[in-house]
Amino acid sequence: MTKKIVFTGGGSAGHVTPNLALIDQLKDWDITYIGSKNGIEKNLVQGHGIAYRAISSGKLRRYFDMKNFKDPFKVLAGVMQAYLILKKIKPDVIFSKGGFVSVPVVIGGWLNRIPVYIHESDITPGLANRIAIKFATKLFVTFEEAAAHLPKDKVEYTGAPIRDVLLKGDRNKGLQFLGFHSDKPVLLIMGGSLGAKKINEVVRESLPELLKKYQIVHLCGKGNVDTKLTETTGYNQYEYVDKELPDVMAASSIILSRAGSNAIFEFLALKKPMILIPLPLRASRGDQILNADSFKKKELCEVMENDSLTSEELQKTIDNVYKNRYDYIDRMTAAQNATHGIKNILSNLNEI
The missing domain is CATH 3.40.50.2000 (Glycogen Phosphorylase B;)
Incomplete structure (x- = not known):
């Protein structure tokens, strides 16, 4: 039986290109990408001919902005949309590269009891991954030093996924x-x-x-x-x-x-x-x-x-x-x- 995987991650090319590097190696998998409606990930992923599903997403900010009052509702809407998409697809695993759009997908996967694998590129996680880690099954890291900042029972050092x-x-x-x-x-x-x-x-x-x-x-x-x-x-x-x-x-x-x-x-x-x-x-x-x-x-x-x-x-x-x-x-x-x-x-x- 063909294995199914859902990728997510967006907001910048750095949250997408490592996913594409992995996707290029998964020739025998059924692949779906969940991203935002207008983010950079949409064009990058669709250019690879991969099934793309868009959800509502709100930006996670560390500073005051009036949009901070609206975006939590967008995130909640995104969680529900992701939950329903994942319930229908029934993937074997979700792979997240981070960025604000990944949070609803990771939570939606956790609600569906789907294993969630996250890859963190930096030594300390960004805000989106800090939230998503709570719902993750495994957390892959690029830097060995990152383990000191993350839950030890979830962390595995893999190094960086490099585009072939x-x-x-x-x-x-x-x-x-x-x-x-x-x-x-x-x-x-x-x-x-x-x-x-x-x-x-x-x-x-x-x-x-x-x-x-x-x-x-x-x-x-x-x-x-x-x-x-x-x-x-x-x-x-x-x-x-x-x-x-x-x-x-x-x-x-x-x-x-x-x-x-x-x-x-x-x-x-x-x-x-x-x-x-x-x-x-x-x-x-x-x-x-x-x-x-x-x-x-x-x-x-x-x-x-x-x-x-x-x-x-x-x-x-x-x-x-x-x-x-x-x-x-x-x-x-x-x-x-x-x-x-x-x-x-x-x-x-x-x-x-």
């Missing part, structure tokens, strides 16, 4: 797509799907010096392309790169990025020396700071502070990491077990 497609990038295709040559190293700059204003500004200020040593591909976020620099030789700007990203990453010698968990474990899997500039506390709950600190302690990266970022320090750090790139690659090679999340999670799912 990222491991199949072609360096030559990447160089061809970028119009770059192989005589100068490629510096890839990623500020997340929305970009990063501070990083963009300092990188562009540093271009005259950086371009003497590196070819630069800059993923700067929607609306952040600087038209005055579009003809700059050796500097390519994109709001976002999708299908070509594995090839672009394969062509890159060094990466400058924010410190989202999914991204940094992908760099680790690809053995790309990295410089991380985590989101500051005023713009986040501090998860990226903890992620970056963990990698720094293991000597897998260099870390710079967003608010004190300067052109001079950026150039110096990039040059230092590139100079010592083989040392970073050696340490990344020794840490590859942390990128085997797909295999470890599949092992658990296959036991159901």
Whole structure:
């Protein structure tokens, strides 16, 4: 009999792409995805040809907003909708990647007595997962350090689920797509799907010096392309790169990025020396700071502070990491077990 699984998670690409990485490996399963009506997960999932069911969802906020009075009712409506969908589907298991839309699904699964597996990417759980953990059967974690913040009887360290497609990038295709040559190293700059204003500004200020040593591909976020620099030789700007990203990453010698968990474990899997500039506390709950600190302690990266970022320090750090790139690659090679999340999670799912 074909096993059935329901995936959930949304609100950002980071709550969806690990699910898609797993879905690509579950060829013999009957798969349904439950997400929000208008979230990013809808387009990402439907692009994979997976059955998608939308429910009502309310955002979970840590700050005062008038919507906080309305959204609990949306969450309750979502719980009822999820409960009825799950009652009809009767899946063998629910797999949640977090985000506010996952809470109604996890509760609906618990009410239906369906096993709920949650994957937490960060060292400390976000608000949605803090609520959902109470209803979970198992909790998979990316960082070994996460176990200290979670119920010991539910936690299992699996590492990060890495998208298989990222491991199949072609360096030559990447160089061809970028119009770059192989005589100068490629510096890839990623500020997340929305970009990063501070990083963009300092990188562009540093271009005259950086371009003497590196070819630069800059993923700067929607609306952040600087038209005055579009003809700059050796500097390519994109709001976002999708299908070509594995090839672009394969062509890159060094990466400058924010410190989202999914991204940094992908760099680790690809053995790309990295410089991380985590989101500051005023713009986040501090998860990226903890992620970056963990990698720094293991000597897998260099870390710079967003608010004190300067052109001079950026150039110096990039040059230092590139100079010592083989040392970073050696340490990344020794840490590859942390990128085997797909295999470890599949092992658990296959036991159901």
